[in-house]
Amino acid sequence: MKRRTFLTTALVGTGALALGVNLYSPSHVKISEALDEQHRLLFSLLIPVFLDGALPEIESQRIVAQNQTIEAIVATMGLLPDDSRAELEELLELLESRVGLLLLTGSMTPLLMRRPAELVEMLERWRASYLDMMITAYQGLRELVIASYYSSPEHWTRLNYNKPTFLN
Amino acid sequence: MAIQDPIQQGLASGWKHIDASQVTQAQTLEADVVIVGSGAGGGVAAEILSEAGLSVIIIEGGPLKSSESFNMEERRAYPNLYQQAASMKTKDKAIGIFQGRAVGGSTTVNWTTSIRTPQNALEYWAKEKSITGLSAESLKPWFEKMEQRLNISEWAYEPNRNNLALRQGCEALGWDFTVIKRNVAGCWNSGYCGMGCPVNAKQSMLLTTIPAALNRGATLVSRAKVSQIEHTNDKVYGLKAQALSESLKPTGVELLFKAKHYILSAGAIHTPTLMMRSKLPDPYHILGKRTFLHPTLLSGAMFNDPINGHAGAPQSIYSDQFVWQDGAEGELGYKLEVPPVHPILIASKTLGYGQSHAELMAKFNQLQVTIALVRDGYHPDSQGGQVRLTDSGFSLDYPLTDAFWHAARRAFASMAELQFAAGAKQVLPISEGMPYLSSWTEAKKAIAEMDLAPLKTVVASAHVMGGCPMGEDTKTAMVDSEGSSHYFDNLSVMDGSLFPTSLGANPQLSIYGITAKNASLLAQRLTAKPQ
Structure with missing residues (x-):
C-alpha cells in the first residue's frame, strides 16, 4: 500500500509541475528506482540539502557525487545493527507517507513537492525541537548522509586531503 | 611498498584458526581454558596461560583482519573493526561509542596511548571499593612486564x-x-592507528600476544558470538556460541566450548551482558550497573x-x-x-x-x-x-x-x-x-x-569500563580483586569491566597490567600439582 501511495505522490508532483509550480525535482533519479526499498528518491531529495556547498558545482559531477552518496548510504544501512536499521527504516517510511509527514513535519505535502528552502526549514525545526525524537530524526539522517558522503575518497577534493600513498 | 603480513604468514604456518562463518555443522571444542574475547584482557591472558603449558581457545565475535586489509579508509575500518560499524550509541543516542570488534579487540584500533593506572584511582578503589592488593607498588612489576612486552615507550619524535x-x-x-x-615498534608516524595499523608497528594484541598463543598451539575461533554460559551451582560447564556470517549475522550453526576454566574478556559491555543473559547469580543486582x-x-x-x-x-x-x-x-x-x-x-x-x-x-x-x-x-x-x-x-x-x-x-x-x-x-x-x-x-x-x-x-x-566490578565485598563486586568470580570456582573476568570507576586515563595499559597479574596467578593455580 505504501508503494501505491508513493506512486500517487509522484504523479501529483508531475501534475504540479505541469501547472507551472517551480518544484525541485531531481531529474537524474528515475522514479522506478524510487519505488524500491532503499528510499533512493527520498535520499536524492535530502542529499542536496545536507551537502549544499559540499557537492561539486559542475552539474555532471554533482550528479555522479549524489549517486555515489546514495550507493554509500545503502551500503551504510546494510551495515547497521538490526535495531538501528529498523529505527531508521521506520523514520524513512514515515517520511514517505502522508500521515508520517503530518506527524513529523506538520504538513502532508510530500517532500518531493517541497523546495530546498522548505526542506531546510523542516530540518531546522527538528534540530531545534524540544522533542528528543525529532532531534534524533534530524541527527540520524544527518549522520547517515554526511558520513556516507565523506566515506568516499572521490569526495575529499575540497578537503585537500588524500590518504597516504606509501603502500601503493 | 609491500608490507609483510605476520598474520597471513602465521596462518600459512599452520596456526589453528577457525573462521566460524565457514563452519557448516555444530561442533564441540575443548581446552584447559576458554577465553571469550581477544582484546587487551583476552590477549594477555591467552599468552600467559598458553606459556604456562595450558591449552587455550580464544573466541572472538569479530573477524580476523590483518594489515593486508588495513587500507587507511574509514569506510572499510569501521564496519570491519568496530562494534556496530562505529555507530554504537547510548540508549538516548546522546553519546557515540567507539569500541573494537575484531581479533585484538579495541587494541587493533586504539590510538596507542599507554598509561599506568593512576595512583588516585588505585587509592580510591582500596579505600572505597574493597579492592585489595592493587597498588602502584604491587602493580609495578606487571606494568613493567607489559611495557617491555609491548614495547611501550615515550614517543621520541616531535608531536604532530x-x-x-x-x-x-x-x-x-x-x-x-x-x-x-x-605501544609501537618501528612506527611510521602515519596517523592511521584507528583504522588498523597498516605497517604492523602497533603492538596490539593482534600482533603480539595472540600470535604468541597461537604459536604455542592455542586455537582462535573468530566470528563466533558466545550467547550462553552453561552453569550449575558453583561450576561453569560450557559456553554456547553462535557462528556468525561474514556480515556478522548468526548462521544458525551452534558451537559448544568446554574447559576446566573460563575467562570472560568480552569488554565492559559484552561481559556483563553475557553474564546477565546467562542468568548468572547476581544477588545484589550489580551486573551492568556503573x-x-x-x-x-x-x-x-x-x-x-x-x-x-x-x-x-x-x-x-x-x-x-x-x-x-x-x-x-x-x-x-x-x-x-x-x-x-x-x-x-x-x-x-x-x-x-x-x-x-x-x-x-x-x-x-x-x-x-x-x-x-x-x-x-x-x-x-x-x-x-x-x-x-x-x-x-x-x-x-x-x-x-x-x-x-x-x-x-x-x-x-x-x-x-x-x-x-x-x-x-x-x-x-x-x-x-x-x-x-x-x-x-x-x-x-x-x-x-x-x-x-x-x-x-x-x-x-572510546573507553568503556565497569559493569562487572572487582572487590572483596560481594555487595558491590561480582569478582574478587584477582578477577575470580565470587560465585563460580572456574570463572574469571579479565577486561575493563572489572573497574569499579573510570580510570581518569586511557585504559589499555591498566587492562594489560592487571590481567598479567591475575592471569599469572590463575596459571599457577591451574598448573599446581594436587597436594
Whole structure:
C-alpha cells in the first residue's frame, strides 16, 4: 500500500509541475528506482540539502557525487545493527507517507513537492525541537548522509586531503 | 611498498584458526581454558596461560583482519573493526561509542596511548571499593612486564601539529603536560592507528600476544558470538556460541566450548551482558550497573598554519592539569588530549549541515581538535550508565548528570583557553548554538552562558569500563580483586569491566597490567600439582 501511495505522490508532483509550480525535482533519479526499498528518491531529495556547498558545482559531477552518496548510504544501512536499521527504516517510511509527514513535519505535502528552502526549514525545526525524537530524526539522517558522503575518497577534493600513498 | 603480513604468514604456518562463518555443522571444542574475547584482557591472558603449558581457545565475535586489509579508509575500518560499524550509541543516542570488534579487540584500533593506572584511582578503589592488593607498588612489576612486552615507550619524535598545539597551549599557560608512551615498534608516524595499523608497528594484541598463543598451539575461533554460559551451582560447564556470517549475522550453526576454566574478556559491555543473559547469580543486582565511559567533549580550533591532524602519531601529548584537581570525589575532572582528524570522524562529530558544514570541512587541514575526557564514577552524582538486556541485544542507558555538565562547561573553557594560548584564530566548542569564537575573552563569556544538553552537545566515548566490578565485598563486586568470580570456582573476568570507576586515563595499559597479574596467578593455580 505504501508503494501505491508513493506512486500517487509522484504523479501529483508531475501534475504540479505541469501547472507551472517551480518544484525541485531531481531529474537524474528515475522514479522506478524510487519505488524500491532503499528510499533512493527520498535520499536524492535530502542529499542536496545536507551537502549544499559540499557537492561539486559542475552539474555532471554533482550528479555522479549524489549517486555515489546514495550507493554509500545503502551500503551504510546494510551495515547497521538490526535495531538501528529498523529505527531508521521506520523514520524513512514515515517520511514517505502522508500521515508520517503530518506527524513529523506538520504538513502532508510530500517532500518531493517541497523546495530546498522548505526542506531546510523542516530540518531546522527538528534540530531545534524540544522533542528528543525529532532531534534524533534530524541527527540520524544527518549522520547517515554526511558520513556516507565523506566515506568516499572521490569526495575529499575540497578537503585537500588524500590518504597516504606509501603502500601503493 | 609491500608490507609483510605476520598474520597471513602465521596462518600459512599452520596456526589453528577457525573462521566460524565457514563452519557448516555444530561442533564441540575443548581446552584447559576458554577465553571469550581477544582484546587487551583476552590477549594477555591467552599468552600467559598458553606459556604456562595450558591449552587455550580464544573466541572472538569479530573477524580476523590483518594489515593486508588495513587500507587507511574509514569506510572499510569501521564496519570491519568496530562494534556496530562505529555507530554504537547510548540508549538516548546522546553519546557515540567507539569500541573494537575484531581479533585484538579495541587494541587493533586504539590510538596507542599507554598509561599506568593512576595512583588516585588505585587509592580510591582500596579505600572505597574493597579492592585489595592493587597498588602502584604491587602493580609495578606487571606494568613493567607489559611495557617491555609491548614495547611501550615515550614517543621520541616531535608531536604532530595537532598534539603540538596541546603542548604549546600548556606551556604558554603553565599547565601540566606529559609526553605519551605508545605501544609501537618501528612506527611510521602515519596517523592511521584507528583504522588498523597498516605497517604492523602497533603492538596490539593482534600482533603480539595472540600470535604468541597461537604459536604455542592455542586455537582462535573468530566470528563466533558466545550467547550462553552453561552453569550449575558453583561450576561453569560450557559456553554456547553462535557462528556468525561474514556480515556478522548468526548462521544458525551452534558451537559448544568446554574447559576446566573460563575467562570472560568480552569488554565492559559484552561481559556483563553475557553474564546477565546467562542468568548468572547476581544477588545484589550489580551486573551492568556503573558502566563508565569517560564521556568526552570536543573543541575545534582554526589555525592559520596547516594542522593536518590526520597525519602523524594521533596522540603524543596529554594534560592532566584538571583530572584530579578537586580530589577523586570532588568535582568531576577531565583529561585533555587530541584525536586524529579523519573525514568521517570529523564530518559526523561536528554540527550542522549545508554551507556551514561544508565551510568547516573545507578547512579540514587547518582544524585542530582538542578533547576533554571526563573522569566518571567517583563523585556521588556520577554513577555511570546501566547495561540492560533487550530482545535483540543490549542497551546502555547513560544519564548525563548535572555534575557532568558542570565539568563539561569547565572543560570547554579550558580547551578554548588552551587553543587560543596555542595560537588558534578561532575556537568552536562542539555544541549546538555555539558560533566561532575569536578570542579567549569572547569565549570565556560565551562558554559561561552556553546551553549544554544531551543531543545538543556532542559527547563521544572510546573507553568503556565497569559493569562487572572487582572487590572483596560481594555487595558491590561480582569478582574478587584477582578477577575470580565470587560465585563460580572456574570463572574469571579479565577486561575493563572489572573497574569499579573510570580510570581518569586511557585504559589499555591498566587492562594489560592487571590481567598479567591475575592471569599469572590463575596459571599457577591451574598448573599446581594436587597436594
